[in-house]
Amino acid sequence: DMQMTQSPSSLSASVGDRVTITCRASQGISNYLAWYQQKPGKVPQLLIYAASTLQSGVPSRFSGSGSGTDFTLTISSLQPEDVATYYCQKYNSGPATFGPGTKVDIK
């Protein structure tokens, strides 16, 4: 079965830092990759789809890249409101598996 992995599982960074989260698919998925942000007690919010397309209304400090099996979510300048757990999800066909999540907080 297709697996999605993420690294790191958690990170702590300072306000203004550049933060990078990696997602890896066990098989190639072209660019059928989405990134979600979830704050405690809230519904997940779509940040990026098609690996690099920013969802309307999402701050431009968020960006995505990658294709095939390796993907990256970057926050160019971490803000206090970015404290959350971030998930990648494949959506090409069949199972729409999520990665295990990366918890981001402020140092």
Place this chain on the structure above:
Amino acid sequence: EVQLVESGGGLVQPGGSLRLSCAASGFTFSRNWMSWVRQAPGKGLEWVANIKEDGSEKYYVDSVKGRFTISRDNAKKSVYLQMNSLRVEDTAVYYCTGGWVWGKGTTVTVSS
């Protein structure tokens, strides 16, 4: 307004059944794959099942195969999740999602 509204959650004993429903409005339901995603307390997001636009393809996470059934009614703009032989580990908030839209979730608690 684009929205998905789930219903049907509740408290059920192990071995019991529940049927979740999700009603869509404000987007072209019949042109979107629809999924159920769950989140157990303190855990990450887990995709549970999805169904193709015309219902011809359905997929399930291994842990629910043979127990859960996803279905849809495009005329009613609704998707369903029939959950049988429920286990304690099925306890979670269940979200309906499709077309990048998420519902607010419905809580399923399996406990004796």
